[in-house]
Amino acid sequence: MNAPAQSAPHxxxxxxxxxxxxAGHLFTELCRHFDSDRGADDTPPHDTEGSRPTMxxxxxxxxxxxxAPDAPHTPPLSGPVKAEVQGEPQAVSRLREALAxxxxxxxxxxxxxxxxxxxxxxxxxRAA
Structure with a gap:
């Protein structure tokens, strides 16, 4: 007998x-909603110099x-941020809703x- 497929929440x-x-602001916001391999105060290291892309x-x-949904809200971004998210469709949808x-x-x-x-x-x- 086949067991039902388990949803992969990651x-x-x-x-x-x-x-x-x-990047730190975005990860902090996501940590307000979900458990992570990053701590809420785990900020990314400083920017790299030169033309090499940083991810x-x-x-x-x-x-x-x-x-921790009652944590202070995230400061505004300095500009647009590109985010690539990958996972099971329902999990990706939940994460996208949290960002929205x-x-x-x-x-x-x-x-x-x-x-x-x-x-x-x-x-x-968001526009004010």
């Missing part, structure tokens, strides 16, 4: 085209809230597989 997030400060990664467990509570979220790309989806998102500050 979503990998890769941030690029942004400052270390903006920051984190994995978030969307199956249960992190228990604070940021304007635009989907700029999607790749769907058998049991995973990868979204490319552009995150901006």
């Amino acid at each position: 979503v990998q997030v890769v941030l690029s085209d942004c400052s270390a400060t903006d 920051w990664t984190g994995t978030f467990d969307t199956s249960a809230p992190a228990g 509570e604070t940021f304007a979220v635009e989907e700029v790309g999607r790749v769907s597989g058998d049991q995973e989806v990868e979204l490319e998102l552009c995150l901006r500050n």
Whole structure:
């Protein structure tokens, strides 16, 4: 007998085209909603010098809230941030909804597989 497929609640997030400060703000916001391999105060290291691209990664467990929704809200971003999120479709949807509570979220790309989806998102500050 086949067992029902288990939902994989983990979503990998890769941030690029942004400052270390903006990456830190985004990860802090996600840590308000979900448990992670990053601590809420685990800020990305300083920006690298030169023209080499810098990327920051984190994995978030969307199956249960992190228990810190009353934390202070995230400061505004200094500009648009590119985020690539990958995981099981329901988990990715939960993570996207959490981001949309604070940021304007635009989907700029999607790749769907058998049991995973990868979204490319552009995150901006909400218009006042």
